[in-house]
Amino acid sequence: MAQSNSVEIRIRDAKPTMTRVEKTVAEYVEPRLATVKSMSIKQLAHNSRTSEASVLRFCKTLGYRGYRDFILSLSAALGSDESVAEExxxxxxxxxxxxxxxxxxVSFNNRRSIEETLSVLDKEQMARAVMxxxxxxxxxxxxxxxxxxxxADAQQKFMRINKRCQAFVDGHSMQTAAALLKSWDxxxxxxxxxxxxEILDALELVRAAGAKSIALTRYSKSPLALGADVVLRISTPEVTFRSGAMGSRxxxxxxxxxxxxxVASAQYDxxxxxxxxxxxxxxxxxxE
Incomplete structure (x- = not known):
């Protein structure tokens, strides 16, 4: 997958939860990626009619440490693929x-869902989740x-390695199960x-029980992501109502x-x- 898309993907996925001013920066940046990579933070703030503080918040919302980190990532990505428009x-x-x-x-959409998720996946968060x-x-x-x-798929897999694992797929069973968790669960x-x-209600009970929580979700600023101990982000546009949740699934x-x-590799013996x-x-x- 073209790396240049990783910046576009981050902007696209973060926009629904951005502040109004951050969206203003995003809307200026999106169609001008090649131009923005040569701008200073002061120039971008001036051109987008925002402030340097707003640009910095925009960068951090995308998951970058700061403006320089954002520009380096953007420059490297654009340099690796000159045919983004033809993608x-x-x-x-x-x-x-x-x-x-x-x-x-369908096969193309599924491949891109996996590739785009890998482009935003935080490996440190994945390592924490495995631990x-x-x-x-x-x-x-x-x-x-x-x-x-x-x-249900996770339950089937983790049961194979003798993990006490169960899937709960309705609100009442989630809340009942969450209330019985212990601190190491x-x-x-x-x-x-x-x-x-229903998921947010369950999260509240998980936290009250002192157990650890891992979120699999799309938006890094959603209530679930902000409340969980570990966040594993996916990235996939659900094209319209017709295709349902195929990409995210x-x-x-x-x-x-x-x-x-x-987990299986870490505990193989x-x-x-x-x-x-x-x-x-x-x-x-x-x-038989």
Missing amino acids: RRYTDIRPGDDLATIIEN LLCAAPRIDWYGLGASGIVC VAVLVSNSGTTA IAMLNLVDILFSG EIKEYLERTHDALSSRHR
């Missing part, structure tokens, strides 16, 4: 597409709808928007695979017996 874009479900087109479009999951005596997964499917809360009421499933592989036993059990059933 193919996400395509939604359209009436009358032939099957070959549908196969190509917490390794140490947890109990792991809960909370999610509704398509996010619940992600939770971990709850993974899955929500694309980070604003789902694929991106989240990929993060689940990374988490599972990270302890869990290899369980992997072998579950593999043999399933293989023997398939032979």
